Amino acid sequence: MNEQPGIFEQKTPSLRYSWYVVGLLTLANISSFLDRQILALLVAPIKRDLHLSDTEVSLLMGLSFAMFYTVFGIVIGRLADRANRRNIIITGIALWSLLTALCAGVKTYSQFFFARMGVGVGEATLSPSAYSIITDYFPRRKLAVAMSVFTMGIFLGSGLALAIGAALVAKLPTTGMLDVPVLGSIYPWQKLFLMIGLPGLIISLLVFTIREPIRKDVMKKDGGRTRLSLRESLRIVFQHPKTFLSICVGTAFTAFASYGTTAWVPTYFNRTFGWAVPKAGLSFGLVLLAASVSGILWGGWYADRLIKKGIQNGRIRVGIIAAAGILVSFFIPLVSSPNLVLVLLFVPAFFMASPMGASATAVQELMPNQVRALSSAIFLFSINMIGLGLGPYLVAFFTDSVFKDEMAIRFSLVALFIVGGSVSLLFYLLGYNDYNKIMEQRRETERIPVNGG
Template sequence: MAEIDVAAEVEESLHHPAKEEAEKPYPKAIYGWYVVGILVLAYTFSFIDRQILSLLVGPIKRDLAISDTQMSLLQGFAFAAFYCVAGLPIGRLVDRYHRVNIIALGVFVWSLMTALCGTARSFLMLFVFRAGVGVGEAALSPAAYSIIADYFPPKRLGFALGVYGMGVYIGAGLALIIGAAVIALVSEGGSATLPLIGEIYAWQITFLVVGLPGILVALWVWTLREPVRRGHVRQETGADGISRRVEVPVKEVFEYMGKNWRTIVPLNLCYALSAMMAYGVAAWIPTLFVRTHGWTYPEAGFWYGLVIVIFGTTGVIAGGWTGDFLTGKGIRNGRMMVCAFTGLAAFPFSIAYPLVDDPWIALLLLCPSTFFATFTTGAGPSALQELMPNQMRGFASAILIFVVTIIGLGLGPTSIALVTDYVYGDEAMLRYSLAVVPAIVLTLAIVAGFLGLKPYLASLDYLKHWSTQNEK
């Protein structure tokens, strides 16, 4: 009987090499965490490069003689539009080609473009380079989500993706801290002369300093091993009788997501609305401390940067771990449950901190607000990886990032400004806008999260049915 079983296994491996490959043991955990560490480093650099412009508004406007509207285009549209548009085709490439190479090229492009921002002589040049930063950064997360899902078993995926998500908050926090120091250095203006580049303004050195090291990170990423694709991979048997992994047409990806829209839509909205609250308050909290509490921008940037680095990173890890824990306890929709409850946990603290009169109490309340608000960053992407077949994960992740960027980055900061300008009509009332808008947004996020709980279970069952039909 043993000999018959062995022969059967050999026969199976000859005709189903893709299946055999996907069922190999996961790589050693130490190497998987090494990969995550490098990806966290890349993610950190991406957010430093993305956020640093917002802290150089004054010097750039002064030295390039551009308007507030032009400055807003550099901060928002130039980056976000190209980031979103490029993300969808790149997400499709992630499902078809070598993901490590895609990330390495993306890191190289955005780092080079960030450095080139330090050579810009006009609004148009800076706009083009900022668009290049957006295109480069669009390559990272769809590929990183897919790679991490193939390096870690499902029971550890949420924690691993949570650790990866730390890069957002480390980068955003460091951008504030670095920016606080830069503001002091460049506030006096002046210029410097560099070899090959010539004379540049003091603020342009910042772009060179944060951009050029990223090229070394790109080379480091390029040394990583591409993992075997796992989890519900479509295979077809050719004329030679051998089963091979085949591409899933993009039309079928949309059909798959359409059949699971009752889960996909609430998950995307819950994550995007949580991001809208986070992006919105992050854009205005330093100004809150300046207008309401009389702090300077360097002071506000430094202290809020520390809050983001400490409580943002721990929150995103805790969110991913909690999703894994609940799933491991047999709660199949545990990751979606984390997304639904994170708004409830963050709600009281997010409403309270703008309304208190003591700046240190406000800063203290910001800590749990930031901690709980970031849970979705760890649980949301891992939930999506759990729901999608392997060859659809990159594109599905790109759509998620598209929605999060449009709603979160596109509407978050502006919604708070609109309430301040057109509801209260007084910039001194910013503190009330920072209470009202998050209250509404978090409520909508909670509703979206709870609407997705029951359909999530049906989507998991549908994935099993799909795999049965496509892995024969």
């Protein structure tokens, strides 16, 4: 008898249904990043109406969300290794959607900060559970592409938040207040949180159509499934600490560059070239969509191609290429033509996206099923604390505290590319050979016949 309700009885689900699952989880991922990235278009009105600095706004975009996302992500990851992952996701989508909508009613910075923390708790349910579900639905030779499609939701959500959000911002009144039932008088920009948050409740209902799959690659003892204590789970996760942490930190500093770029590029175009924020958001959003989608799909395809050729550390090679691509893009914010900058930003946006699915797959392949969600949560902990928590903050810190000039934001973005690219490259290189050895040993173990048969 199955321990979880709604578990999928068929041992080999059809590829068509597996892709349906990925598509629906990707839609949820898009929704989560729409909620997350819309703040990038609202820097000016939030600063004006709540009387904030760049640094305080950066904490709303990053640290307020990242703190609870990462801490609760580990707790939820542990739960997802033991309970019904689909139901965890459904609960999380409903929670983050409601709390995003409630951001429309905040009156103070503290209320805003705590509401964003709550959004982080809800969104912490998705990725660890989704990574584990997708790994159970797909064979290894197709896993990186499937994981990349899911991860593509990050960039689709970010790009759509900028592109669609820019159009919505342009139509909002710039002065006065709006009267909304229940919430009362709100600033015009707060209406966006209602428009983006409430549709997520529909997505949470759609996820009920996903069936919980049977868990693959489960550790067993004496013919039965092994239930691991937290200490045992952590020991397995960190069985290869150098390899695991190199993937986590390498990917985190790729995300560091990505989050910092997404958060501040619209403001950069506004301050440096005088572009209106809606125009900057729409223009960069379209570039981000094209570059990120092509980058994440290329990363997954290339990683799977290398695996098929017998290159076991091919997933890490994608990260090395990506980090180098980010590093060599450091000069782009200094270019004097806004249209040329817009075109050139395709390059770092492509490489910031490309290792995300491949790296997530690499983590899944290192782990047995009982710790996949937990290891994913720790992986996401590093990405969000370093990437989301520090990426937007570094740009604001350099602008406010180092250069002490809002117009110096271009130099802050240069620093972002250099720090993100160089640290990411260093850590991916540290784990490259070790990951190859681990995977080669595992492949050899799988070839050994049991009892000589």
